[in-house]
Amino acid sequence: MKLHIANGRLVDPAHKVDAQRDVFIEDDKIVALGQTPAGFTADRTIDAAGLVVCPGLVDLSARLREPGFEYRATLESEMQAAMAGGITSLACPPDTDPVLDEPGLVEMLCYRARNLNCAHVYPVGALTFGLKGERITEMAELVEAGCVAFGQANEAVLNTQVLMRAMQYAATFGFRVWMQPMDPYLSRGNAHDGEVAARLGLTGIPVEAETIALHRQLTLARSTGVKLHITRLSSAAGLELIRRARAEGLDVTCDVAAHHLHLCDVDIGFFNPLHHVVPPLRSQRDREALREGLARGDIDAVCSDHTPVDDDEKQAPFAEAAAGATGLELLLPLALKWGGEMKLPLLDTLARVTSDAARIMGITKAGHLGVGARADVCVFDPETYRRVSRDTLKSQGKNTPFLGIELPGVVRHTLVEGRVMYEGR
Numbered sequence: 001m002k003l004h005i006a007n008g009r010l011v012d013p014a015h016k017v018d019a020q021r022d023v024f025i026e027d028d029k030i031v032a033l034g035q036t037p038a039g040f041t042a043d044r045t046i047d048a049a050g051l052v053v054c055p056g057l058v059d060l061s062a063r064l065r066e067p068g069f070e071y072r073a074t075l076e077s078e079m080q081a082a083m084a085g086g087i088t089s090l091a092c093p094p095d096t097d098p099v100l101d102e103p104g105l106v107e108m109l110c111y112r113a114r115n116l117n118c119a120h121v122y123p124v125g126a127l128t129f130g131l132k133g134e135r136i137t138e139m140a141e142l143v144e145a146g147c148v149a150f151g152q153a154n155e156a157v158l159n160t161q162v163l164m165r166a167m168q169y170a171a172t173f174g175f176r177v178w179m180q181p182m183d184p185y186l187s188r189g190n191a192h193d194g195e196v197a198a199r200l201g202l203t204g205i206p207v208e209a210e211t212i213a214l215h216r217q218l219t220l221a222r223s224t225g226v227k228l229h230i231t232r233l234s235s236a237a238g239l240e241l242i243r244r245a246r247a248e249g250l251d252v253t254c255d256v257a258a259h260h261l262h263l264c265d266v267d268i269g270f271f272n273p274l275h276h277v278v279p280p281l282r283s284q285r286d287r288e289a290l291r292e293g294l295a296r297g298d299i300d301a302v303c304s305d306h307t308p309v310d311d312d313e314k315q316a317p318f319a320e321a322a323a324g325a326t327g328l329e330l331l332l333p334l335a336l337k338w339g340g341e342m343k344l345p346l347l348d349t350l351a352r353v354t355s356d357a358a359r360i361m362g363i364t365k366a367g368h369l370g371v372g373a374r375a376d377v378c379v380f381d382p383e384t385y386r387r388v389s390r391d392t393l394k395s396q397g398k399n400t401p402f403l404g405i406e407l408p409g410v411v412r413h414t415l416v417e418g419r420v421m422y423e424g425r
Helices: 075-084 103-116 139-145 160-173 195-200 208-224 236-247 284-296 328-341 346-351 355-361
Strands: 002-006 009-012 017-020 023-026 029-033 044-047 052-055 057-059 087-092 120-126 149-151 176-179 227-230 252-257 301-303 377-387 406-416 419-423
Touching: 009 346, 052 346, 057 328, 057 355, 075 087, 075 103, 075 328, 075 406, 075 419, 087 328, 087 355, 087 377, 087 406, 103 120, 103 139, 120 139, 139 160, 160 176, 160 208, 160 227, 176 208, 208 227, 208 236, 236 252, 236 284, 252 284, 252 355, 284 328, 301 328, 301 355, 328 346, 328 377, 328 406
Parallel strands: 002 044, 009 052, 057 087, 087 120, 120 149, 149 176, 176 227, 227 252, 252 301
Antiparallel strands: 002 023, 009 017, 023 029, 052 377, 377 406, 406 419
């Protein structure tokens, strides 16, 4: 199959390209940019006039809910959501049921994903068996099965010696460790510990829940030399710790969930359970620090933190509602909204959801559109706005705090390995 994407604005952050340039694809590879290669006759031409052509998005955190939570979402539904969002590569946390702590489970998930011929799925393996923080998993075997990193999702490792040994093991083999900075005792709440939580009578989660856990993780990373990635940073204080660690030369990266760039604890309103997420929406000051930190490059990437939840679990009092927000289809629009408000070049905005995210994941085949690269492509209209509604979302989970909001950036085509997997209006 030969494809010609014509008349589009090619934006490729990895190669610092932002120019009108045609893209020529043969089978699963990009064979030329700009000029038509000799002897190339397209089987299909996509007219991208007025549209942006960029690498397929790379999402660092998307819960696909399989195995074990199919009543919340299925692999099929979430793969369709990824295609509608222009996401062609994604990492899924290990907190499935059963947990991704055995090679057979990882292989099964990868096999199921491959058979759907949609987004490339990169599992994050469990750091400890059952995410219980007691015994280290067989990381080498999990890597062979397809894992790109190891983490605990939202579960902490209470035993510091176990965490240190796990980091030492990972560092020995060059494996990446992804950690959520969240003290298990201080995080026993449901909203940011501030005036809003106090007024609503909600149990507060202080910023110290993040900073104390982060101090511990950074200290162990410093002593073990592990490649540490901090997932879903939520506070200005946490960001300052990352900044200081980097100034010391520590090899640490971090990301932020897309909803934390636009929302804060005030948006909870009158107990709106759609705003119940983990980590919690923090203060306006924290939100602004995250936005500016991402623009400066102190925060490396944006993830969707896609967490589809069953309607019955969300339609409950705020403190009792299941935490999480669906986000696969909103990653691009929310990134574009942030970039526009920060007055950033489109090249820098898209880098946070393409090349920078691919670098953190350690995958070289994704996040760029150079000649010879895998033809994972997103074609979107940056000027068109679309209102988020339950009807427009492909994901089985309709739980997003952005329902009813108009957001920029409508995906027109998503290509995976040269195949057109999604065509939108």
